[in-house]
Amino acid sequence: MFDRAKFWRYTRYTVLTVALLAAGFTLYLDFRVRSEFEGRRFALPARIYARPLELHAGLHIAQIDVVRELQEAGYGQGPREGDSGWFANDNDWLEVAVRPFVFWDGLQPAKRVRVAFDGGAVKAVQDAEGRELPLARLEPLAIGGIYPANNEDRVLVRLSEVPKQMVQALIATEDRNFYAHHGFDLRGIARAAFSFLRLKGLQGGSTLTQQLVKNFFLTPERTLSRKVTELFMAVLLEIHYDKDEILETYFNEIYLGQDRDRAIHGVGLASLFYFGKTVEHLTLAESALLVGMVKGPAFYDPFRNPERALERRNLVLRETKDRGFATMEEYSKARAADLGVSQKAAMGTSPHPAFLDLVHRQLRRDYDEADLRSEGLRVFTTLAPRVQTAAERALERKIAQFDRGKIFGEPGLEGAVVVTDTQSGEVQALVGGRDVRFRGFNRALDAARPVGSLLKPAIYLTALADPAHYTLVTPIDDGPFVWKSRGAPDWEPTNYDKTFHGAVPLRSALAHSYNAATARLGTDIGVEKVLATIKRLGIEREMQPYASTLLGAVDLSPLEVAQMYQTIASGGFRTPLRAIREVTTQDGRPLKRYALAVEQAFAPEPMYLITAAMQGVVREGTAQSLKNWVPLETAVAGKTGTTTEQRDAWFAGFTGDRLGIVWIGYDDNRAARLSGAGAALPVWGEMMAALAPEPLALPKPDGIENVLIDPESGLRADFACPGAVELPFALGSAPAERAPCASALGAAVEGVKQQAKSWMQRLFGR
Template structure:
């Protein structure tokens, strides 16, 4: 008997049931509906999650590539001095060369087998240079040079690299930087310039599996997690790639979100870039110290910060110390915590030994070394802040501020470290002496500037105290300049042709009525009226009344125009007191004015920058000489002579001790109540200005000769000076003049001086003494001429008598009358006529030649 199977007990799938329900017209139950919706939602969630993950990965990938392939860092602009040029015959002392090598932190070594080392013996140097790149097309290779110095000159020079010019350069000194707003500083090095032992030390200590993993080390994370659970020292387990991601892209927050981002970005970074690219970026990114408010980033700068040497010149133990700092720059700071730093360094060395990167002997030698960290780093704080400030001001007029902070520009300045050190030492020494003179001089300050007269290149600058505050007296301090303007009053007088160097000027009392109804009566510093005195004496002795009387003759406006012609761009008040320097100008302004005279009348703007080079080695700026004729050469030549008189016989006569053959020129300056003391002057190769005073503008009781001149003399005495030898223009000639009248004179007359004179303005009068001598000379010449004529006639008569003895008397008489005396008379007449003609046409010229 067969039974019909029961439908309820038949195994039917959900899909079948659904089909059946559809077929039969029945709806699914609620549980079935919910299951279907949840499945669909789960599918949507998975899809959305994958989209979000993809978007997240794409975003992170873009973040990584954008920064890694773009501008990775804000590189500060670095400012350098000029290099030291060595060639046969160049002036150089052993002391100056020693100072330069010391500034560059070269080390004395017997075998000079490494860059940055030298050997010195009996004036002979063997120097292993580091090489230097000035631009893409101007690169000095590393080389060994051998030079011999004798009597402050290079007598021989040899090098291991050829030179077409015969000049070998030692690299410039870094004088400072212009830093980005984040205050990060670094020296970016390619992987090829990183010493291999340092790389070995880093990988042995921080990430031994660096070359095997793909950015994240599961083994390292597990080891660190287990160690932390066991209560051991806290370990991070991060790879070098993860550390780079944390420092380069992320914050240092200890959150799971940040760690997850770090791991993902590390994997992405390894997918895109090679191990060497990642390692190079890490080596330049990592923070290894703090210099004030500025962070020290990268191993290149850290080597300079802790050892004052390039990274490639460090010993293996020094490299290990830097690697050890990666774990904690503050905790292992070798200056504050030397014991911790030593232990950490030795740990790094032990890791290198364990991984076979060094042998036992090298390890033992290295751990026996002291830390050798320098007490004061040469990086960060500028050696020459006042000069650097002037460079920054010049840069800001030509470049956008962001370019200076972020583009890694290299600025090659005009600074000469030898001259700058001379300025530093001279000011420090002389200010110390002056500050002890009285209570008035205790808060004394000074400014000093020096430049090359021909090029206008600034070589040294001092404008602040021991700490730079931003107020640079060399350019910011506007003070009355006093007698420094007097030479330009006399320049105007000489240019007019009414005066020459021997002319008299009036040093009698003078009272001027001013526009406000008051009067002004200037007095000499010595309180004495000197009456009429020679122009050169009035300038050399700095007589006030003579300067005012001469200035009034030509007007205040003429002096103002003269100052503008000499480079002063500021508005100058047209008060009569301007004749005594009652105008506020800076030392830089006065340097510009005196540069013109020192350069033969050519005005070249004072510059502090030679070239600017971008991070690719391209030259963005090259300083060209913007030289213009400012003062006629003949007028300048006479003004120069007058300024040399100040040194020969005037207020700066103490400078003769620097060398009588130097022909130095200059002028002291003193203002009312002895508030400011100045000296401006020049040699053949330096024009320098010194100001001394108080910031509160109170009297100091010092004149230009007692206050500023000692600083100027000390500074210039430390340099190798060349004589002032201006080229004499064709429009200048030398004549004997009567000193005090400017009239023509003679060398045997009392008070006669042999002086340069403008050819277009020769004196027309002669002194009584010279006239008397001239008349006597003319009488003597006339008598000589008459005697010569008498002798000639007598000789001719004797010749005729001899002829007549051998001839008939008639013929003799006829010939005698025709060709004898007649011929003589014709010759004599012709001679007299010619003499008369010459005497009439060129009498003044002949007189000038005689005078």
């Protein structure tokens, strides 16, 4: 029996329920649209910059190196009047239109710089009018970022910065009725429905507002219910916000390509990424290319599919002209232009992930992880691109060579490099493994490996700080040595060449890295005393007070070793290694500066002596082969390190301007059968040779005098002694006794010299 009244009642209830549900759903969507659109600030990655290149007369740098850095920064070759971000050059001159850049100390406006080169150095720096400039700071290279979880990268722009014709091209191509509709376009929907009915699937017909909603709030699946939600939200968005707000957000949100693991979002970043210039300087043709890519950034990728991209761009140009947004003349000019994209090496989240890792860790001491990934902080680091490249190349090349020669199976040989500035402690380069672009295990920071003989300089330094007992010529017994201690097995260090050398001068024991002599010296001085020296050199890790520690039975990372050698390289001044100079907010307000700090940890005299001894290692000891890469006049001070069964090969050394640490070995600790001199030193040598190192010349401290010594006897020599060498001594510590080779005449001369000296002292009071 059909109950009419009941039927209507149920119908009314149903309609009411549906209406209520619909209203609730709408309210929920409205809440989401408003809260998320309003509350959503784009998460901006922290942006990391290399050190800026500062050009001045006298700087040692070849033109090609400056050009390379400009190209890396996206500068194009050939003048573009009225624009910045280009360079022009001939043999002797380089002209650069430097882009404006906000440094830590404020905005540096766009400027023209002319640089004259003379061989491998800058001869003069001038402005566009030919006036001399004392110093020209170039824009620093961006070397990566600390990104939000999905690696979205973007540079925010205001709608007013976007060229008008780009806006018009977008509207002509994607949504012709944008300014008229209320979030959806009936004709578009009809078109979509038509294609749906023809079983072509759901496609197209979205307004810009719908596209924005889709990217902003929804997942990319294509279902009918999602389409309906999208439509609802688009209408709500249009109710709450005006067209310009929606457009601006669209321009910042839109996905426009991929750079390895980094997603390029927004036209601000896309302009820089594809054309190397800011969005307001894009031409019609360039704007049209970006607009064309909206439809499918991978499909229309101008690098990989240039023909497709060109076709698509020209279609966009035609639409723009047909809608009356470009004149026939503008259209034909834009159509005739080439793509204009400047291909750069893929960078991904960073081309130098190991260095970035160090920066990230230093930042985490002062900033929240969430802030680093969203606040758009700008971080100015100490990375020197030229040094980094030299370090990467040397390590890659040498490891490939060693791997070819010695087949030990997978995984292959690994390595790490750290390079710092000897004076400031700034980390100029850091390589964390043979695959230099790989983000992962960072051996420079995290591979703690036995350091072997790298600790020896600390022992000799401890000795030389006591000139009453030890000088560079003090004989040390390199005979068989046994160390007995309770509760531990006897310790009997042997030498690398399996022989003992009897009494050897202290400096030779270091130069040839004799283990027995060093163990005897170290235990004579006292292990505790040596450990105190190591600590003062800057090693914070606790070390066991065992005698075997002396010969490097201690695990340190390359970065820790760098910190220790830094103190020696800077003449006894401990300087914390730094990778960051300054941090600013997104808009350039300074937040923090990491200042240069020094602390005098050692008197200058023993540092001078140990450095001289380490120069001996390179001149006549285990690192002699370095002369194949670096001329002897550079007077490098260094130390090789090789551990048991040659599992680890090390070289640590410094020139006048740079300290470098190289480690080579296997991750799984297999015997590499490579020595410090055979494997790590060549990497160091090849790297430094590419960097034209400054010679090492320490200032001679007051408490040091040079004395001519006969190497045979270790006694005072004179001109009559063949092969006599001049060695530094703490005042009064040089041997008084004259060598047998010294002549009687020499003794007389010596007496006269002493007299002359005392006379000079009286004359000048010093």
